[in-house]
Amino acid sequence: MKTIAIIPARGGSKRLPNKNILLLGNYPLLVHSILYAQANSEIIDDIYVSTDDEKIKEIALQFGAKVIDRPIVISGDLEPTITTLQHVLQSIKDEVENVVLLQPTNPLRPESLLKECYNTFKETSSDSLFTVSQNHQKFGKIVNSKFIPFNYEIGQRSQDLEPLFFENGLLYISKAKSIQDNKIISENAFPFVVNHIFAHVDIDTQNDLDYAHYILNHFNF
Template identity: 45%
Template sequence: MKNYLVLIPARAGSQRLPGKNMRQLGDKPLVGHSLAYAQDNGFSNMVVTSNDARVLEYAKEVGVEVIKRPDALAGNEEPVVTALQHAVDQLQKKYDAVILLQPTNPLRPEGLLNEAVSVFEQEGCDSLMTVSRSEHKLGTISNHQFIPYNYQMGQRSQDLEPLFYENGLLYIFKTELLKQGKLLGAKNYPLIVDHPFAEIDIDTEADFKKAELYLKHYTN
């Protein structure tokens, strides 16, 4: 097995859901679910990068290494890749690959992480991302007219051409890609996830309420 680093970026300053990374979801804060998930799957090399004092303190309390993220790398328009680059640059130990777990995707199928690592190694990937199939009939609007994009009017949903969306549950990528400012490489494997947890990506209060419902319904 390669030498993996689990990176969890959890910046302060969410505008739509202030303080969301430390919002209590079930028995732990949002960021705690990603930490516990990595630990439960046998990963111990974990780092939280954040400019939020509460997040950093919580991570320390549960025995996880922290990197203070500069505020200059924590703005609303700043891509997450710069925070990841900064975190890896601060570490003395070198890693073959990075596993990115975003706190905004706190619910993940139990065996997904180890499955993803196995696929990543077996396929010799540069990177791996999780995707899920979209069952929606999509279209565009032009001159107040709806124009179907992925179907024809009257077509059954089950006959749609398979289209997939990036669900954000996890990413794995070679550390060398970060030096190029990339998370996804030329040989990127899309791992299909067919699970209700793929629907959870928390940006708003409504998203958080949905996560609470799914946590209660699918884990009890």
């Protein structure tokens, strides 16, 4: 039974055209996830890039990943990631136990993160695991031109807030059976806390890419 990595990388990005093949440092964006998976070969048996784009396919093959041609019908803007993962599982002959989802838009990850997450995934007997980070901001909403605090009271110190967490997208681990049941994050999913600057790099716009370049060039990890 294999553990595989799946990297979904379609070619139709609108806000940042061709984002999955834009350079971040010395490599195209999606290649960072391929190299990360290769660096964890003691966990990951095979690496699959799912794409509808010939240039992405060419780059993925060049860097040693296997490619699954994604049908147009599941390549649209609004298509959920789960259908891509299901299509990959349906397209390969190997019996897969676990899937590691690496999104190319989250290209920077702490070196030991996958090993720590995978060990926790096994130890907790979870059906899935996903990474989260703590948010220290004061949230609220505006109703009838008035600001209504959500997670604090006016005047409360930020250090006294009840902790809130956000799904940072760095990586996901799911049993193949959960994916077949339409769940990347299952009911007993383990939220693995990652408080690291990489958790704030999620590339969807040019500003996001510029920030990723800044982090890559100015911080030594």
